[in-house]
Amino acid sequence: xxxxxxxxxxxxxxxxxxxxxxxxxxxxxxxxxxxxxxxxxxxxxxxxxxxxxxxxxxxxxxxxxxxxxxxxxxxxxxxxxxxxxxxxxxxxxxxxxxxxxxxxxxxxxxxxxxxxxxxxxxxxxxxxxxxxxxxxxxxxxxxxxxxxxxxxxxxxxxxxxxxxxxxxxxxxxxxxxxxxxxxxxxxxxxxxxxxxxxxxxxxxxxxxxxxxxxxxxxxxxxxxxxxxxxxxxxxxxxxxxxxxxxxxxxxxxxxxxxxxxxxxxxxxxxxxxxxxxxxxxxxxxxxxxxxxxxxxxxxxxxxxxxxxxxxxxxxxxxxxxxxxxxxxxxxxxxxxxxxxxxxxxxxxxxxxxxxxxxxxxxxxxxxx
Numbered sequence: 140x141x142x143x144x145x146x147x148x149x150x151x152x153x154x155x156x157x158x159x160x161x162x163x164x165x166x167x168x169x170x171x172x173x174x175x176x177x178x179x180x181x182x183x184x185x186x187x188x189x190x191x192x193x194x195x196x197x198x199x200x201x202x203x204x205x206x207x208x209x210x211x212x213x214x215x216x217x218x219x220x221x222x223x224x225x226x227x228x229x230x231x232x233x234x235x236x237x238x239x240x241x242x243x244x245x246x247x248x249x250x251x252x253x254x255x256x257x258x259x260x261x262x263x264x265x266x267x268x269x270x271x272x273x274x275x276x277x278x279x280x281x282x283x284x285x286x287x288x289x290x291x292x293x294x295x296x297x298x299x300x301x302x303x304x305x306x307x308x309x310x311x312x313x314x315x316x317x318x319x320x321x322x323x324x325x326x327x328x329x330x331x332x333x334x335x336x337x338x339x340x341x342x343x344x345x346x347x348x349x350x351x352x353x354x355x356x357x358x359x360x361x362x363x364x365x366x367x368x369x370x371x372x373x374x375x376x377x378x379x380x381x382x383x384x385x386x387x388x389x390x391x392x393x394x395x396x397x398x399x400x401x402x403x404x405x406x407x408x409x410x411x412x413x414x415x416x417x418x419x420x421x422x423x424x425x426x427x428x429x430x431x432x433x434x435x436x437x438x439x440x441x442x443x444x445x446x447x448x449x450x451x452x453x454x455x456x457x458x459x460x461x462x463x464x465x466x467x468x469x470x471x472x473x474x475x476x477x478x479x480x481x482x483x484x485x486x487x488x489x490x491x492x493x494x495x496x497x498x499x500x501x502x503x504x505x506x507x
Contacts, residue, residue, distance in 0.1 A: 170237040181431030247317035251296040276476035278415035283383035290380040311356035371413035386417035411449035442471035
C-alpha cells in the first residue's frame with residue numbers, strides 16, 4: 140500500500156491484508172468477525188482476535204481526524220477516501236452489535252491482462268479480440284454485474300486499449316479508476332463529483348475539455364443516467380458500469396433509475412441507438428475449477444432497426460449450466476465500427492463453420 144494521506148494512521152494487524160494484492164476488500168463486523176474478499180477465493184472468514192472493536196474504533200477516530208470529519212452518536216457514519224483506499228464506518232450506536240467497517244482497496248494498477256483473462260477463463264480469445272476491436276472502433280460500452288463482480292477492473296482493462304492520443308476524462312464520485320496515475324504520460328483528466336460539483340456540473344465542464352472518451356463511474360442515480368445519455372448523444376464515447384443481472388437488460392435498468400415520466404419507448408430507442416455494447420460479468424464459486432471465478436457471461440449488441448425499433452442481439456451468453464449461445468454482430472454494429480475504421484468480418488466468430496445456419500446466427504435476436 141502506497142497512500143500518503145493515510146500514512147499517519149495505525150492500521151495495526153490490518154496491514155497484513157492491506158499489503159496483499161490478492162485481497163480487494165476487508166470487512167469487520169459483529170464484535171470481531173473479519174471477512175476478506177480476494178481475487179482467487181471470493182469471500183471467506185479469517186480468525187484474527189487481534190482485530191477487534193478497540194482497534195476499529197481507534198482507526199475510525201484517526202480517519203475522522205485526518206479527513207476533518209466527526210464520528211460519534213450524532214454523526215454515526217464515516218466515509219474516508221484516499222488515493223488507494225476507501226473506508227466506511229458505522230458507529231456502534233447504529234450497528235448495535237459493534238462498530239462495523241468495510242475497507243475497499245483501489246490500487247492504481249490494472250489487475251487484468253490478456254494472458255490472465257484467457258488463462259483464467261474470464262473470456263475466450265476471440266471474444267476478447269472482438270471487445271478490443273469495439274474499443275478501437277469507439278463503441279459505447281456499459282459493463283453490468285453485481286457488487287464485487289469486477290466491473291471496474293474490466294473497465295480499466297478496456298480503457299487501457301484506447302489509443303494513446305485519445306484524451307480520456309474520468310468522472311467518479313469515489314476514485315477507483317486511477318487511469319491518470321496508471322498512464323501518467325497520457326492526456327487524462329480525473330474529475331470527482333461532490334456536494335458542490337454534481338454530475339451535471341462536471342459534465343458541462345468535461346465537454347469543454349474536448350475528450351474522446353468519458354469514463355463515468357457506476358450509473359446508480361437519475362443524474363448519472365442523464366449524464367450518460369447526454370454524453371453519448373453529444374458524440375462522445377463512454378465506458379461505464381451499472382448494476383444489472385443481464386447485459387440485455389441494461390437499457391431497462393437505466394430507465395428504472397430515471398424516476399421520471401419520460402416515455403419508455405423514446406428512452407429505450409435513444410439508448411439502443413447510442414450504446415453499442417453491453418457486458419455482464421459474474422463472480423461465483425466454480426465447482427469445475429475449484430476456485431472463485433470471475434467471468435463474462437453475456438455480451439450483447441444494442442441497435443435500432445429500420446423500423447426505428449430498439450433491438451438486442453445476443454452476441455454471447457453462457458448459463459451457469461454451461462450452455463452457450465453465440466451470434467455474429469449485425470450489420471448495424473459492423474457499419475458503425477467501419478465508419479470508425481474498424482472492419483469486422485461478417486462471420487467473425489466462424490459460426491457458419493461450427494454451427495451452421497444463415498449468416499452464422501445461432502439464435503434469434505431479441506426485441507424490446
